[in-house]
Amino acid sequence: MSSTTTTPRTLKVPLVNVYAKGGYSAQLRIGAEKHPLNLILDTGSSTLVVSGSDYVEERDSALTPTSFAQEVLYGIGGWDGPVVYTRVGIREDAIDFDLHDDHVPHAHHPIVLDQCPVAVVSSLAQETSFADADGILGLAYDGLNKVYDLKDYFHHYGIAPALTHPWPFDEEIHLCTQHYRPILTEANRDFSMVQTGSNSAASDAQWHQATEQSFNSEDLRQFKRFLRTQPTNDLPPYFSNLTSHGLTPNKFAFFARRSSIHVASQEVLVPNSANDFAFLGQDPLNQGWLILGGGEEHTELYRGEFKTIAVIENKYYNVNLVGMSIGDNEMVPSLLTQSLAEQAPTSDDAQPDHNELCPDGLHLHTHGVHICDTLRGQSNAIIDTGASAIVLTRHLFGALSQALEAINPSFIQQIAPFSDIAYQQTGIPMDELQLDSWPDLTFYFVGPRNEHEAMPSCDDPDCPPGCEPIAITVTPQHYWQINTPTQGKACFKLLSQLPNWPDQSILGLPLMSGYYVIFDRSVDEKGVIRFAEQKPLVMSEAQLAK
The missing domain is CATH 2.40.70.10 (Acid Proteases)
Incomplete structure (x- = not known):
């Protein structure tokens, strides 16, 4: 954990509503490369989740993998993927709207958590849950940030390393609907046999169950049922981490003028490009503020x-x-x-x-x-x-x-x-x-x-x-x-x-x-x-x- 000041304070974070069809997003910088991601602010969830195509974990020297997995299943769509720890910074951007807050010291100084839990979406198709944003910053309470610990599961079946990153469930490991026994592909079956010391025909049959019964993490509902058989923990969400480290008081404020994107020009029919987003984001009606750690001041x-x-x-x-x-x-x-x-x-x-x-x-x-x-x-x-x-x-x-x-x-x-x-x-x-x-x-x-x-x-x-x-x-x-x-x-x-x-x-x-x-x-x-x-x-x- 690090920050420009150790005194609890407020942080004024600019928001725009152009990436999520009217939902407001803040820009955070994820990983050692400080890659900017636009994350939807959501008081209806607690997880900090990012799309794997926008945050490239392989290039993040600050990443620490875990044995944790997370998932969220919406009415339409959802996502699953690994949990990693990495650097997360906020207010490191150069975005400034109209500033009238000289009376609030340090309101624009960044805050950085060096080891913050982040869920990474495992599938490109699942990223459509975020519209044109890059993920979600959940601001609800700790009880909604459940993780599933797969360490014992990996150890039991000789899958090494016992980590969810890189994500093993999309192509390499399939599961069986009857007892969720992993089915490894030929690419890593021999490696697993070495790990378990087994090369018998019975073991071979163990890994290759009937194809029509198998599924992977792309099947969100089946994969959710599998995860529910694993041990769970409550992981401190992003905002709880800020308060527990003494960086901000335990409250935040939200300021937004719209619930849909305001389109003031006929030149923009449907936002679908970086230029459109930049143009729309300059409209004051599409802007807002998140005040971390404060409000009344x-x-x-x-x-x-x-x-x-x-x-x-x-x-x-x-x-x-x-x-x-x-x-x-x-x-x-x-x-x-x-x-x-x-x-x-x-x-x-x-x-x-x-x-x-x-x-x-x-x-x-x-x-x-x-x-x-x-x-x-x-x-x-x-x-x-x-x-x-x-x-x-x-x-x-x-x-x-x-x-x-x-x-x-x-x-x-x-x-x-x-x-x-x-x-x-x-x-x-x-x-x-x-x-x-x-x-x-x-x-x-x-x-x-x-x-x-x-x-x-x-x-x-x-x-x-x-x-x-x-x-x-x-x-x-x-x-x-x-x-x-x-x-x-x-x-x-x-x-x-x-x-x-x-x-x-x-x-x-x-x-x-x-x-x-x-x-x-x-x-x-x-x-x-x-x-x-x-x-x-x-x-x-x-x-x-x-």
Whole structure:
């Protein structure tokens, strides 16, 4: 570990949203050669993962291999590969946007970790999970950074060295669906026989199982099942390493103005080249900031007071979404209490009474919704910087659709194409929209229960402190994005619950793009998330003309 200063401090890292279809990425430099990689910032995961085609491990003299493997399986796609330790630097680039932070010392001095765990994607095909970015920088908690230790497995089958780098599972070693016995190709079978001291016909048959039963790491689902049979460890994520080394305080802040790429020129139809990315990255609307180790001191980025919501579980940034209101309508409850009741035992003998559900009698009251202390611990939403849309439960999205249709039936026709996620890459003509007639959306969250937090309260004298929900408003300018994916087009950034997804909302960039958001993990065991209004963007006449 090394850095330009050993005092915990903030680091202001420039972001752009042009490599990941609206997702924001920071540039890190990986390995002894300090190769620059654009990594998507994701509070919905914890792994620092890079594509093998962008980071060439063979040329990295700082690399230390391990026996660890990692994998992530998405709804569509995913990746697997080895874990290595190597040098990781941040803020070593020369990128600077508009700087107004002289009041924050050392905010642009780089930080370097000499031995930082990095997962390397094993397959070129799997790298499409990152769009045009080079990987992901996960900013969630330690529990999501699971590794599988294959050391005993390698030793048992005489595979040497007992390391996952170079990755042995793509071409050399296949596996069997029945018992996951490795099947070595002719190229390294003789080497393995020497290692194990075996040359019998039985051993030969052992390595060559039926071809139709074998698979390798390209088969993500089968390979995941194999990995689950191996011992696991939790590996400290990148940000946890920064805090444990005393380099930054245990919080970070996120500042972004958009959830889709802003295309201000007809010259750029679809970003597909370095020149397009560079051009789009100069647009202030496509820029942002990550503040590592800080938040409140960067007054150049926000104004007014913060609103604070509770983090319910320190895994993802899990929160409690009480409900949502559309325009001036009454709040639609999230049905958190109903969902939990449906999960409870149904027999009369097994049904818990009120005191068991609410042992201390405390409730959160809001428009007829009651959440006691026990239910406060149940999360039904996550705050996810890696999601470029807001995904609502079917219940909430249905209520939204009904309210929009009541306001203007044409609204339903305008959002209908976006039920197909692929339509985000098409959009509708933005001159068909009348954004001023669309309603604001207000999301209500459970606030913190910490005596050091300033908390509002309702008018009910029987309510405990902090029972009033915390309201975060999303304007039409944020849940609709104009001039995307091309100039003159617009995209709707609200989606209904994904297939096979639990009753949990994913609150992505549209929730945050009007705010300066601090993820403060230093409060209690789980942390809090603070929202303050962004300072307005001051643009030059030339920028406004675009």
